[in-house]
Amino acid sequence: QKEVEQDPGPLSVPEGAIVSLNCTYSNSAFQYFMWYRQYSRKGPELLMYTYSSGNKEDGRFTAQVDKSSKYISLFIRDSQPSDSATYLCAMGFQGAQKLVFGQGTRLTINP
C-alpha cells in the first residue's frame, strides 16, 4: 500500500465548475499537508499548505484536512482554463525535510 494515494484522473470539467481533488494517506505521523500545482514541463509550485484539521481558504482555493479519516481535499471554485494542470498532494513529518507526494491528478478545465 502506498503511503499517499491520489486518483491520477484525468479529470475534465467545464469552466466555472467546482473541482474537488482528494488524497488519502496511511501514515498517521504526517503533520504537514500541502497541495502543489504542476504545469506541463515545469516544476511543482506550492498552492496551499496546512498542518491542522479543518479548512483553509485562499481566494478560489480551499484546502481541507481530516486527520481522523486520513483524508485531504483541495477545492477550486469558479475554475478557469488556466487552472488546467496536474495537482499533487504532498505530506511531511515533524522534524523531517522530505515530502511524500501523491501520484498527481491531471485536471483540464474546458472553456
Add this chain to the structure above:
Amino acid sequence: NAGVMQNPRHLVRRRGQEARLRCSPMKGHSHVYWYRQLPEEGLKFMVYLQKENIIDESGMPKERFSAEFPKEGPSILRIQQVVRGDSAAYFCASSPGQGDVYGYTFGSGTRLTVV
C-alpha cells in the same frame, strides 16, 4: 531574483554513460533536495543536502547514484552507468533553512532520456 536553476533542461545519454545534473539553489537558500518523477508517477524523494553535507539520502538507490553540494558551486546529482529505467524528470528544490518544508521552491527539472 532568479529561482532554482537546473541544467541541462534535457539530457540524452546512451546506456552505460554517466549523467550529471546540476542545481543552483535560490539566492540565500542553503538546503537542497532532489526528487525523481517517473512517467505518470508523483515525485519521489531522493536526497537532502546542505553545503558540504548529505543529511538524508534514504531515497537514493544504493548503486550508481551520488549527490554533492560543495562549498562553492551548484549541487550535482550524478548517475553512473545509466540504464533505461533511469529515464525520468529530476527535480531539485531549495529552502532557506531547516524546518522549511513550506518553503520549498522547485526548479523546472532535468528530463533525462536513456537510449
